[in-house]
Amino acid sequence: MPVTVKVPTPLRKFTAGSESIEGTGGTVGALVEDLEERHAGIRERICDDQGKVRRFVNLYVNGEDIRFLQQLDTQLKDGDEISIVPAIAGGRR
């Protein structure tokens, strides 16, 4: 299931400069694993050692913060847009 991932400037070194990439996965967690396969190094920027999303990283599915959905278990469907927002202010809630 292809989805679109919006990549913030500091992570574009993993995507050859692309601000928007394709990914697949039934959940946000599966998508992160999929991204890691093609963009090695990106997972540890997004998740900590325990596999949880790092505190200052905000992941949005179609504009909704996954903290208020089902976190990494949030389901994805074709055509969803996922944004990785570097929370310079600790992020918007």
Next chain:
Amino acid sequence: MGRTPLLRLTGVTRDLPPDVRVWAKLEGFNPGGSVKDRPALRMFQQGLETGELRQGKTVIDSTSGNTGIALAMMGSALGYPVHLVIPGNASLERRQIIEAYGAIAIESDPLEGSDGAIRHCREVIAANPDRYFKPDQYFNPANPLAHYETTGPEIWQQTEGKVTHFLAGIGTSGTVMGTGRFLKEKNPAVQVLAAEPDDSFHGLEGLKHMASSIVPGIYNELELDGKVPVSTEDAYDMVYRLGREEGLLVGQSSGGACWAALEIAKRLEHADIVTVFPDFGDKYLSTTLWAGWEELGPAVPAGG
């Protein structure tokens, strides 16, 4: 404005050698709530002196928050409209405070961070160049000058000349450049250090990872005696400790500065280390910084 308290930290420092003291300049006591009041005032004054800022002009700048609040406050007090380009992911409180002062917040792409705000601001000005006065905190020498003239002398007086190390986080680098210059003139042995995020992808509002950023024109790395990389997680954890162990509710850049100051302090035997806490933490309660406080829960069990 300025003349903020210098507080000796006594909780988070308890494992340090007895003759090593760490002091924090509490910049949250400025009227706009942050260290940015100092450069904002100086840049306004300079604009008025040179005539670049005059009636009919609108003040504009890119800012991740505190400079915007300072400029908005100054514009309101002196009667100039203020427009601010802030990344869409700056905290909600920041935009609300800016708008409470009557300034207009222009959002830039949150994916592009503070560099995106800098670029967006340039575009807005290019479309209407005669309309705006841009204080330009990243390139305006009045920014470090404000610290050379006020923060530096205050620290020198408050420590009675005993300061051995000065450490501040770098965003525009104005604080560390200007304060450092003054202190080194007073005593060339003073070590001037900067704390910076350990990676370009970070959550330390107001701070910049220099190697991957648009480098501020006022920044001169050669004047620094060293840089201390700080992870976002260590900075946040220090914010929580400062709340629990010092009674200080501060923002994440203060946590980062404190963590870096303690790293330096651990290696020394005799030192008076001064750092800057740029603001208090109440502006971040709507952010993920608060999520960490929530997870910690109360320090003493209810009814205990």
